[in-house]
Amino acid sequence: MDGDMSETCIQLSFDNPPIEKWINLQFTWAGKSFNVNVAESDRVFDLKTTLYSLTRVPNERQKILGLVKGKIPPDQVLISELSIAPGKKFTLIGTPEGDEIKDPSKLGTLPDVINDLDVDFTDNMAASNRYQHDARNIRKVREATQNLQVNLIHPLREGKRLLVLDIDYTILDTKPLTSGSLPPSECARPGLHEFLEAIYPYYDICIWSQTSWIWLETKLVELGMVGGHRGYQISFVLDKTCMFTVFTERDNKPWTHSVKALQIIWNHFPQFNATNTIHVDDLSRNFALNPKEGLKISAFKDAHTPEAMADRELEKLARYLVHIANAPDFTTLAHKNWKSVVKHLPRP
Structure with missing residues (x-):
């Protein structure tokens, strides 16, 4: 791609965002139920980040059970590669971080x-x-x-x-x-x-x-x-x-x-x-x-x-x-x- 195109592609893409497929998931954590939406273009990292925003369980402490067979894939794997059915239910286990003010x-x-x-x-x-x-x-x-x-x-x-x-x-x-x-x-x-x-x-x-x-x-x-x-x-x-x-x-x-x-x-x-x-x-x-x-x-x-x-x-x-x-x-x-x-x- 030439230089002029590379300078403008973000703006063009922002004005005409691609159509994305979203997947609704349900999970339980600490006896509570949650719904979460993830895009197929998201990565496992993004799912973990969303879970953190809802539960305050840091990414590295999260144990995700029942979403896929076996161990959750690495952070860089695309959600589309997991073949998750809409409405899939899973369980999150993990201790949330404290809300105390730190140095x-x-x-x-x-x-x-x-x-x-x-x-x-x-x-x-x-x-x-x-x-x-x-x-x-x-x-x-x-x-x-x-x-x-x-x-x-x-x-x-x-x-x-x-x-x-x-x-x-x-x-x-x-x-x-x-x-x-x-x-x-x-x-x-x-x-x-x-x-x-x-x-x-x-x-x-x-x-x-x-x-x-x-x-x-x-x-x-x-x-x-x-x-x-x-x-x-x-x-x-x-x-x-x-x-x-x-x-x-x-x-x-x-x-x-x-x-x-x-x-x-x-x-x-x-x-x-x-x-x-x-x-x-x-x-x-x-x-x-x-x-x-x-x-x-x-x-x-x-x-x-x-x-x-x-x-x-x-x-x-x-x-x-x-x-x-x-x-x-x-x-x-x-x-x-x-x-x-x-x-x-x-x-x-």
């Missing part, structure tokens, strides 16, 4: 530290196209759009481009921040505020983090990115609830990872689209549904070391973003080569 640093919702399973989808557009045409993924984009309630921290400005910016290991070292071993200011990547001030005249800023809001809000305030007196404003913030899991193969083995689908933002704010949006993240796999809009930045870790304190990545990135700010169409740019472009720019 955010102890939650299992903090970002991944390991970056050894990353993949660059600009090198495999065929895989990205399969993601974009997958009926389940199209529906997940639609559902995320419907469920998202954006709280605008600062009004969007007419004529500006949109910068979608990751936070964890992109603009700060998350580990010492969550553990408290370093003060917030020393966890930030060098030049963070100067970077945001440099690009703000051209871009509205969205922070999108693979963490929960309870953690994210606190840290943005501690870093002085929200509520401070800086020469920039954050327009809105998205957390992990706006992301969803996708399924594919890697090295001929099942592989799952989360994605940040820009279409969810574009559906809420039609003034933004592929021509004027750029997504900066340290994980290329987050770009799976929008590989050409993604710009990978090196991960920022070990904030206390001399090497980290000498980091100038954000200074270079600011020069690139300002350089392309007036480009009429971002889809004509190869963000993968952004550092090469910066090398040829005149020094400020």
